Amino acid sequence: MKAPPFQYHRPHTREELGALLASLDNAKILAGGQSLMPxxxxxxxAPDHLIDINRVPELAGIRETVDGIEIGAMTRQADILASPIIQARLPLLARALEHVGHIQTRSRGTIGGSCCHLDPSAEQPAICAALDAEFVATGPNGRRVIPAADWFQGLLQSALEDQEFLEALRFKPWAKGHGYGFAEYARRHGDFAISGAAALLEVDGRGQITRTAxxxxxxxxxxxRLYDAEAALVGQIIREIALAPIIDAARALDPMEDVHVTADYRRHLAGILIGRALREACSSLERSQ
Amino acid sequence: MSARYFGAAVARVEDPRLLAGRGRYVDDAVLPGMLHAAFVRASMAHGRIRNIDASDAKGMPGVVAIYTMADFAGIAQGAMPPMAPHPLLPTPITYHPLAVEEVCHVGEAIAIVLADDRATAEDAAAAVLLDIEELPAVADAVLAWKAGAPRVHSKRPSNIAASLKAGFSDCDAVFAKADHVLTERFDIHRGGCHSMECRGVVASVDPHSGVLTLSTSSQSPYMVRRHLATYLGRDESEIRVMTPDVGGGFGPKANVYPEEFAVALAAIKTGRPVKWIEDRQEHFVATTQQRGQVWTLDVAFDNDGRMRAIRGHCIHDNGAYAPYGLILPATALASFPGPYALEALDLTIDVVLTNLVPTSPVRGACRPNAAFLLERLADRIARHLGIDRQQVRRRSFVRADQMPYSTGMKARDGSPISYDSGDYIAALDLVLDKIGAAGFEARRAAAADRGKLLGLGIASCVEDTGLGPFEGASVRVTPAGKVVVSTGASSQGQGHRTAFAQIAADALGVELNDVMVETADTSRFPLGMSTIASRIAVTAGSSVELAAQKVRAKAIAFASHKLEVGEQDLELEGGAVRVKGVPGMNVSLSEIARTLAGNVGISLPGGMEPDLAATAYFNSTALTFAYGANACEVEIDPETGDVRVVRYVVVHDCGKLINPLIVDGQIRGGVVHGIGNALFERMIYDEAGQPLTTTYADYFLPLASEMPPIEIHHVETPSPRNPIGVKGAGEGGTIPAAACVISAVENALGSNAPFIHLHPISPQQVVKWLERTASAAKA
Structure with missing residues (x-):
């Protein structure tokens, strides 16, 4: 279990990073290393080059902007979890991060690393999809902003081009006091979840749902995202949500199988967990009102 | 003398070093000119080796040599000697250090690569071109057992390596008279075994003496020496085997492995030290695994729940080789009838080869299997009769007034097995009391209000411990007055140094930190066996006591001579022999040791033998039987099928406790091991014998976050079979744990749910069982 030979590079600025990416073939970016190192x-x-971006300080940090919140790709999961800004404005992200690995791995692991690796069970990209995050990518032709809907290109496949790197994630927080819920099931705490679900809710003064994810x-x-179910949910009264069609929607997907888990069980769990996430979102809404 | 240390929860003397990262493990060894080894391993479960082409790999920078078995022709050849020859296994099924002609499981070592560093060695190993003709493989013991199955070894006509039998009395007669007979089939999963430190070995040839020296992460350094000596045709004095700090063993490290031989051969061949450290990937495919068995059992019982007789058959998954002979299946049989006073027993085990990693004893060996079977049958009887599970036990257990109790079984040497002491029903009563069984239904109802299913499980066991014949010890007082205890028993983190020091310190009236304990260096102590089978406290512990008492007697004789005081008036305290009640009249151990170490031209006083030292080998002629009763509560989420053990209570009697802290640690770790077996650990292979769970993302070792609080209550019934009254404690936590958890799960699912005949169980199975139960209820 020793890595095959590679050449190691350690840029200190975005510009150095961009230049390395532009000049090296078969290069891999090393962020927190929680997936790449194993x-x-x-x-x-077996990359020929490893570009370690842990010493590019401008890639890390949590910033409130006029449009919302920007999280640098190299921000550690532990720092996001501990951030009062995130807890106040993106509580769903903080809630989900509790399930990401363990204290030790969260101290190394980065949100950008997870969003580029795109394990199907990873919580952080999932929350990005729920929050319609924007992915800021930088390449030889400059910067481009990729909406969440376009980021996911398939299994372990993001929209990032060869010579691009992920610079930051942009979030538009939901209204203050919005409802959020998260549920996942893993055999052991910190494992990749077998399945998971998230729900976001905004309601008007009469308890009618105005917006949901x-x-x-x-x-x-x-x-x-269960877009049809979301559309059907808008307009419902929070205390009278018709849960069955939402569970059906979650169970209408085409689940993966692995050595431990059948597609049927994943389908079953998806229904259970979306129900739990939604109920949690409703009760968080009630708590905040 | 009062027991100041024996029985006290003394903090382990090992821990300051180990916890601060100052342990010295095999991988910490760095020798001048040392090469690093990696193995080329089989990627298919069965194949005939046609050609091994290492020419490109040998040319890679940093690669020093690549050897196959043929390259060692001038040193030694052939298959490794069997560790435990058995008359039913006339042709041993052992590995070659490196595979010759045929590979029989994924991971079998084919060639050894030596390079300047491990990464280079791995690069070169990947560049060795193997031409292997794939042969049909069989990965399932039941399939392998059937006539017409592919042969696991092409040269062995049958996959059934041996058939073992055990039993007593006329089983059919008891069955004919019993009120009820039930038949059940059980499927116990194989599982792996994962000590924190993988295996590893450093071999070198001492340039001065020519002694082949191995530092190895092993439970059996003396067995490594013995078998290596046999294999190499050397005298044992020409081989030195040491075990430095070892990060856990749990059974697999008791085997002598092909890698240990291959690394030694490579060191001899190159004349340079060679280090090989097993990585976790290798561990999954090259270190022995646990205990897959499929049983069909009939049980005969009466209307009142009394279990009377058991008969049946087992298909035992042996894996591809039997380095440890038939020890594991034999232990399965020897574990019957557990705490049950059966009238008759008739069991057969077919030991079946498969194209998988071999199985060998892992914590409990097959005792957890026997406990699972017996406890499942007891629960099954209770279900059948509609009576409380504990009633079956009360009516079937060996009673305290029957001790010593001859079970009807025979030991390996043919002598009758006899339980020495204990009260199994009292232990059950105690554990039911401690878990609050009387209030359980109220807790179950409260859990139901939260949408959860609560279940109570119980399981008991008897554990044979202190397997003979011996581990020896010597105790020596140095001229500085320090006590050096030396033994052949190797330690893998159990706290031997602390426990032995406690025994010696009490016997000699010194402080704990005056005692140094040396373990497991074949050049320091002449003989040793293995740290297995919960035997070290009984065997080595007793030897330390006997040796220390001899030293004590000698010190008293010396002091009696010197002080002209009768021996009965002397005591050992504060590092000196003192005259009772006369402060100031004493001789220090240091002075005695210095005098007995001799001065040129001066005779020793009283014609005494030199050296304040003694060696003892306690001859453990009869097993001593520890026992336990466990109870636990599990909470099931009926929606996800998640099973969480929420409470676990152990009542355990391992005789006198040398150190409760150490025993608690053993039991707690053992319970976790068993919970892992019941709920988490699953070593999955595909039909072709490819392992599919070879990382910790796929192989679920239990984590602290999933473990319940484990409450331990000791009962101390001294063993009459050794001088310190102890019984072994290394496996008692594991043995009943899987049975206990499964009993609780079944209890939580309700009386209409299916009988659970296997482990580990999975959440998706639980969901299915609940669905089936619900639809049956509707119908």
């Missing part, structure tokens, strides 16, 4: 040691990957992840190769 993959290297298992020799699943419903998402399941770990079921298909990429997180899946």
């Amino acid at each position: 993959m290297l040691n298992l020799r699943v990957l 419903l998402l399941v992840f770990g079921v298909e190769p990429a997180p899946r």
